Amino acid sequence: MLEIKNLSVQASGKQLLDNVSFVVNAGERHIVMGRNGSGKSTLLNAIMGRPGLTVTGTVKFGNIENILDLPVHERARAGIFLSMQSPPELAGVGNARLLQEGLAASGQNIDLSQLLPTINQHSQALGLPDRWAMRALNVGASGGERKKNELLHLMIMNPRLCLLDEIEAGLDVDAVGVVGNMLHQLTEDSNRSWLIVSHAPDRLKINPTHVHVIDRGRLVRSGGAELAQQIQKDGYETLV
Amino acid sequence: MKLWFSPNEPDWTLINPALRNLDLTYNTGEFHTSNLRDLTVYCNGSITRILDTNQAGEQHLNFSATEQPGAWARNFHVPRNEKLTLFVTARAQDMLVIDLEFFLNEGSELELRYLGNSEMRQTHARFRVNHCGTNSRSDIRTATVAHSGGASTVIVDVQMPAGCVGSDSAVKCYNWSAGGRVGSLPIIAVAEPDVKASHGNVMYAIDREAVFLLQLRGLDENEARGEVLYGQLIAGMGNEVDLTDWDDARECLGDLVC
Numbered sequence: 001m002l003e004i005k006n007l008s009v010q011a012s013g014k015q016l017l018d019n020v021s022f023v024v025n026a027g028e029r030h031i032v033m034g035r036n037g038s039g040k041s042t043l044l045n046a047i048m049g050r051p052g053l054t055v056t057g058t059v060k061f062g063n064i065e066n067i068l069d070l071p072v073h074e075r076a077r078a079g080i081f082l083s084m085q086s087p088p089e090l091a092g093v094g095n096a097r098l099l100q101e102g103l104a105a106s107g108q109n110i111d112l113s114q115l116l117p118t119i120n121q122h123s124q125a126l127g128l129p130d131r132w133a134m135r136a137l138n139v140g141a142s143g144g145e146r147k148k149n150e151l152l153h154l155m156i157m158n159p160r161l162c163l164l165d166e167i168e169a170g171l172d173v174d175a176v177g178v179v180g181n182m183l184h185q186l187t188e189d190s191n192r193s194w195l196i197v198s199h200a201p202d203r204l205k206i207n208p209t210h211v212h213v214i215d216r217g218r219l220v221r222s223g224g225a226e227l228a229q230q231i232q233k234d235g236y237e238t239l240v
Numbered sequence: 241m242k243l244w245f246s247p248n249e250p251d252w253t254l255i256n257p258a259l260r261n262l263d264l265t266y267n268t269g270e271f272h273t274s275n276l277r278d279l280t281v282y283c284n285g286s287i288t289r290i291l292d293t294n295q296a297g298e299q300h301l302n303f304s305a306t307e308q309p310g311a312w313a314r315n316f317h318v319p320r321n322e323k324l325t326l327f328v329t330a331r332a333q334d335m336l337v338i339d340l341e342f343f344l345n346e347g348s349e350l351e352l353r354y355l356g357n358s359e360m361r362q363t364h365a366r367f368r369v370n371h372c373g374t375n376s377r378s379d380i381r382t383a384t385v386a387h388s389g390g391a392s393t394v395i396v397d398v399q400m401p402a403g404c405v406g407s408d409s410a411v412k413c414y415n416w417s418a419g420g421r422v423g424s425l426p427i428i429a430v431a432e433p434d435v436k437a438s439h440g441n442v443m444y445a446i447d448r449e450a451v452f453l454l455q456l457r458g459l460d461e462n463e464a465r466g467e468v469l470y471g472q473l474i475a476g477m478g479n480e481v482d483l484t485d486w487d488d489a490r491e492c493l494g495d496l497v498c
Contacts, residue, residue, distance in 0.1 A: 048456060050452060051448065051452065071455075071460070071461065072452065072455035072456065072461075073455045073456075073458050073459055073460045073461070073464075076455065076456050076457060076458045077458050081456070082456050084449075084452075084453060084456070086449075087453060088447060088449040088450045088453060089450075090447070090450045090453065090454070090467075090468060092467070093454070093467050093468075098454070098457055099457070101457075101458070101459060102457035102458040102459070103458075105457075105458030105459060105460075106458055137450075137453075153457065157457070157458075
């Protein structure tokens with residue numbers, strides 16, 4: 001599904017990622033771990049085309065030979081979803097309308113009357129406040145609510161590839177439980193692939209199929225779920 | 241720009257701007273819209289009422305248009321004991337002159353809000369309120385013009401004869417809502433990171449993170465920038481983004497969306 005080859009990223013003259021390569025197949029759950037500032041978020045942002053990054057290499061997604069040639073919105077429309085680490089607020093743009101427009105942009109024209117109950121249902125399941133769908137995007141929302149809102153968008157947009165950037169950050173213990181349960185259900189879907197940056201995948205109740213460790217912009221280790229357990233037990237010192 | 245309203249809310253509620261290229265000329269043939277890109281009028285809880293009324297050629301909400309390019313004017317006659325609630329958002333590319341005149345009768349009320357776009361070089365909005373009866377009152381909640389560059393003016397001229405509720409002929413008193421205001425809201429869009437810009441009192445830079453987030457949800461860059469800018473404009477006007485009765489809103493707007 002996703003084939004990353006020799007991905008290197010620079011910003012402001014600094015090398016953030018260096019020659020990273022790996023493959024994410026359909027249904028796989030890849031966790032990316034590493035120290036703060038090691039390049040984990042850069043990896044996700046480079047895949048999605050965040051402005052300000054100079055990216056080389058290729059990223060094949062499905063039948064698209066190199067998504068790095070596409071603008072951000074076309075990558076999204078192709079079925080890649082990025083949950084931001086720090087989602088901004090946006091006055092004047094309501095959640096429900098944005099989701100409807102996003103779906104329409106991807107060719108799914110869904111009437112708001114049909115969409116709204118689904119959004120409300122998911123919002124309730126995530127423990128978001130009443131009438132969340134009608135509120136402006138993240139305006140007045142706590143950090144935890146913003147992360148839950150990203151997950152809400154993911155559930156509505158139903159992408160083929162989900163990139164999550166530290167979705168557990170900023171969540172209190174209860175919220176981590178809610179998000180973890182939701183992610184556990186979602187990640188069991190064998191048709192969807194996941195690339196998740198996390199410091200604590202066990203808190204998210206995700207059973208990773210692959211774990212990657214990035215250090216100083218380089219992919220230094222790849223393994224299975226046991227690698228995440230080892231990191232959480234011993235830290236990165238013995239690995240990098 | 242698409243505007244969603246909640247007609248049952250006691251106060252104005254602006255939901256989401258996204259309705260683009262609304263053309264009202266087919267409805268009446270009365271509007272001169274050579275320079276007007278979008279126009280939405282919301283009146284008395286139903287956006288269709290004003291159009292239906294106009295199409296039927298009947299009754300108390302009487303439209304008129306000037307022949308002057310880029311300008312339009314309307315006369316609103318509010319019947320006795322009725323309340324006219326008017327929301328106008330107008331978008332033009334260069335200059336737009338808006339001249340609204342209201343005639344209030346006994347017991348009638350007026351609420352007014354106007355929103356212009358940031359691309360107009362010059363905008364003049366004038367709201368004239370005439371009181372025909374002795375017991376009418378106006379409640380002007382907001383009259384704001386947004387602009388970038390050029391000059392913008394908002395004139396609210398309420399003619400209120402002595403004896404009207406809340407009138408003070410000596411000072412031309414307006415019956416402002418608690419949050420009512422009139423003024424010019426400057427919007428300066430700064431798209432490049434190395435550009436510094438300033439304005440007399442308010443400056444908005446486009447929130448690049450917000451643009452990126454909207455792009456991540458499938459909007460192209462221009463759409464995303466437009467949404468962010470307009471959202472900032474709405475926020476600057478102090479609107480609450482909400483939707484309480486979307487069914488009615490959709491019904492009202494459904495026929496208008498091109």
